Amino acid sequence: GQSLEQPSEVTAVEGAIVQINCTYQTSGFYGLSWYQQHDGGAPTFLSYNALDGLEETGRFSSFLSRSDSYGYLLLQELQMKDSASYFCAVPSGSARQLTFGSGTQLTVLP
Amino acid sequence: NAGVTQTPKFQVLKTGQSMTLQCAQDMNHEYMSWYRQDPGMGLRLIHYSVGAGITDQGEVPNGYNVSRSTTEDFPLRLLSAAPSQTSVYFCASSVQGARSYEQYFGPGTRLTVT
Numbered sequence: 709g710q711s712l713e714q715p716s717e718v719t720a721v722e723g724a725i726v727q728i729n730c731t732y733q734t735s736g737f738y739g740l741s742w743y744q745q746h747d748g749g750a751p752t753f754l755s756y757n758a759l760d761g762l763e764e765t766g767r768f769s770s771f772l773s774r775s776d777s778y779g780y781l782l783l784q785e786l787q788m789k790d791s792a793s794y795f796c797a798v799p800s801g802s803a804r805q806l807t808f809g810s811g812t813q814l815t816v817l818p
Numbered sequence: 819n820a821g822v823t824q825t826p827k828f829q830v831l832k833t834g835q836s837m838t839l840q841c842a843q844d845m846n847h848e849y850m851s852w853y854r855q856d857p858g859m860g861l862r863l864i865h866y867s868v869g870a871g872i873t874d875q876g877e878v879p880n881g882y883n884v885s886r887s888t889t890e891d892f893p894l895r896l897l898s899a900a901p902s903q904t905s906v907y908f909c910a911s912s913v914q915g916a917r918s919y920e921q922y923f924g925p926g927t928r929l930t931v932t
Binding site: 749 | 849851853858859860861862863866868874876877908910914915916918919920921922923924925926
């Protein structure tokens with residue numbers, strides 16, 4: 709089966725940089741996805757890494773090291789609106805169905 | 819496009835009652851799935867479908883049934899509700915295959931079973 713580990717909570721101040729880590733164990737690795745979920749809302753897709761290295765999308769970047777079974781989401785220039793839960797997820801199986809980590813609650817302080 | 823829609827938004831059931839959670843998408847996505855999310859936890863896959871007429875079980879399928887008669891609709895049926903099924907239910911869809919990592923989620927149904 710698949711398992712993903714990520715910290716349950718992270719706190720940072722507005723304007724800072726924060727890194728949310730994710731380690732995974734999976735058979736048949738395809739890549740690592742990241743999703744954001746605000747309280748009471750639906751998860752929304754942020755990024756996907758299939759290959760090693762850093763992918764940048766605006767203030768958010770995502771990194772993958774396949775040899776270390778490790779990835780992270782980097783949020784720069786934090787804003788209050790970035791306060792949310794962040795989930796890593798891996799596709800697996802014949803239909804590449806997603807398995808999610810338990811999520812990291814990010815709190816951005818003024 | 820409306821994207822992924824779910825009804826109802828909220829529902830309260832008594833133990834033993836049955837009901838159907840509705841999910842529809844207008845993006846012509848082949849892949850659809852149902853997740854449940856319990857407090858402080860990630861999303862757990864209940865059932866999924868790779869196309870009309872094809873469904874399969876996810877991580878936590880017990881107590882739930884699904885069918886997929888059209889590309890657009892993927893209802894989830896609770897056969898005999900139990901308090902352990904109190905949760906938030908999300909439906910999602912995506913392009914099938916290599917892009918299934920990018921799923922589009924509906925707004926969720928918040929279900930309470932008393």
